Amino acid sequence: MSKQKVDQGRRFFIKSSLLAGGGMMLAFPWLESCNFSPEQVKAMPKEWFEINGYLKIGENGLITIMSPNPEIGQNVKTSMPMLIAEELNCDWSDVIVEQAPLNSNKFFHQMAGGSTSISAAWTPLRKAGATACQMLITAAAAALEVPAEELNAELGFVHHQASGRKLGFGEVASAAALLEVPEEVTLKPINEFKIIGTSRKNVDSKKIVTGASLFGIDYKEEGMLYAGVIHPPAFGLKIKSFDASRALALPGIEAVFQFENYREGQAKGAFDISAHQTQIAVVGRSTWEVFQAKKLVEVTYEEAEEVINKMSFFGGRTLETRWPAGLENTADHKKAMNQAEAKAKVVRQDGNPDAQFNAADQVLERTYYAPYLAHNTLEPLNFFAEVTDESARFVGPIQLPEILEPALADRFGLPLDKVEIMMTRIGGGFGRKLYGHFMLEAGVISKTVGKPVKLVYTREDDMTAGAYRPSYQVTYRAAIKSNKATAIHVIAGGIPESPLAADRFPAGAFDHYKAESWTIDSNITTGAFRAPRSNFMASAEQSFLDELAEQIGKDPIAYRLELLERAASSPVGARNDYDAERYAGVLKLVKEKSGWDTPKPGVHRGVAAYFCHRSYVANVVDVVMENGRPVVDKVYAAIDCGVVINPDAAANLAEGGSVDGIGHALYSQLTFSQGKPDQDNFDAYRLIRHNEAPRDVEVHFVPSDIDPTGMGEPPFPPVMGALANALYKAEGRRLYKQPFTGPQV
């Protein structure tokens, strides 16, 4: 058993000072927020005792666990409380989960980004459960007048084996709440887990399937007004003037005004950056009236000048970005990308790749491209705000509340403790709701009209003012000598960021390797999109390796394993960021589970594997031809993400990641003409639909006792490569440009 000091976790367990005078009744806001079934109402306790910031226990043994992080569909609202419940030794069916508000004194790492929630919470949340359990045992020991060592906790009871007596958690909760938080706790070894590693249903299922108010867009308050924003239709344009008279003549419209996202001289944060900094607000009594009025505001635009943004990032890093003036076009972007490759800078070099290329019998060179993508969370951007001179209150869907809180305080000139943020369930994040400019906007509008306001974007607003997945291009080159690849050269770039991860596979597997990077400035705003950069590089790299394997006459899995074997046994370079054995592990697992060595007649198969967000995923995609058209019949996914907390929910994420990857690779793109997105809703922007989804996805996890790593993002990137490789087998045509259903030249 591993003894764990409650050191860095200590501050998270400070109990509410209100508890000093004894167990107290706490408010239960969730009682209003959902419709309980009759059995549950009967079971409501009369009193709650807060054991620590994460949990409170009722006198009847019911337990409320606070889920600290934003839920965007990655299952943290279920799986994070499971970590606490495991060490608490409670009965999961006694648990009610409540979404915690942003509270950096009580909780930490309250964000949904980088697939970090579970890995960051792994130890602290188990400690929260374990310390609470120990306090319950200590209280029970006093009540039973036996030494604590003779007691053990199981399924919500503290048992005294020797005398056969037991006490429910509810019976000792009031006494436990008064105890000091223990200095040291013992965490269970993995083989004693009873909740972690078992599938538990989504705690919000019932509310979701009954249409209960749950999402930000559902949130309402008495006296609230509705708001919409008008932003310029194109990147590179700004508002010159507007005439709101027709809009204001509509009965439900209260105000139309121009506003600035930032106050004069305010430092911008990378996560509140917005495409357009000056916008027009339309405020009214219902969403529909606001949407109608927006169409009646007559706005004239003019070209914007160049903008230099100095943005602060995590950890106090600042980054300067240039948004050049001008109206950009996709066709020009493609030309600029081809030219930019010549100006790429070397990021990593091993051995002497140039000499190998000079000496090669043959050079395989392929260029891969991917367009901009819009996140298109199905819940459009929205936020509730009530901002006055004294305080600011926000309710809605935000992935990075911790980072937005200081930005909001700064915007409204308020101390941090006067800014309150409540997170709702989020109707899709994928990175888009990291960028909380819409909170600033809602706040500015509320303060201007002096009322609480709910801002709602239309789909068109949402899609045309994005924090898009950047457009990328990469060229891979391989030197081939005597039917062996002797050097790899990768030149990767994008608008405005490069997708290159220079220390990632196949770096480490070749004696001679060169990685180069380039970027192009643009005024089109971009941001993190599920598995940033990897969501392109996996597909390109894995398509290239497939073609290379074919060129030198090797089986694609065998060739990858051979390279990984080299990277494991005698890696080239000291900075490789992956574990070659775990990488090979998922390939071996997918090989076995898909029956790779036994070809199936009529089934065309492609393979890919990738490492990102600290996890490893390999896919085999099976394509069959039906009526002359390729159909994805099955996807196999083999995943190594360390310990799996909630296996069926993790499988759901992997299934969704496969559908998402295949959909974006085949169909989705955002293009620009004169700075204006050519697609602004789902009629023009194609998302994968039910009848286009793979018919089956089979998910396998590598059994592991390694601390959990990322799960939200890793299943997304490699499937695109496996798809390209399977489609090649089916149709005899290599695919280099996404979307694959578009032209390849």
Next chain:
Amino acid sequence: MAQYTLHINGATRTVDVDPATPMLWVLRDHLNLVGTKFGCGIAQCGACTIHINGVAVRSCQLPISAVGSSKVLTIEGLSEHGDHPVQLAWIKQDVPQCGYCQSGQIMTATAFLQQNPNPTDQEIESAMAGNICRCGTYLRIKKAVKDAAENL
């Protein structure tokens, strides 16, 4: 503005709104029935699906003036305790990821199963093709529809 009396989820509700107001916004803003979701506003995503006299309809495209005395059913009225076979199948298959599309998916599936109680996989796929799930839960939706078909 005009007054309308609607028959929703077995009850009668009166609202005073512009005749062009889509049912989506009547439900969400005026009647506080927020289970019906806004996704696109142009009949492309299905998040706003409700039943009009048992037929699945995109409420973002249905002005209140066209509803008349039709029976309106929303996700909130599907069952009293959230135990309609389709809802139970959704919970059993643990379908939702973010969950935002799911009330629309359930309403489409329910209307479809009333017409076709024993669908094939392909029939399910095409019947559900109008409902986008951005999280990609299509496979579980298919399983849940099949599951519900057995219990209806």
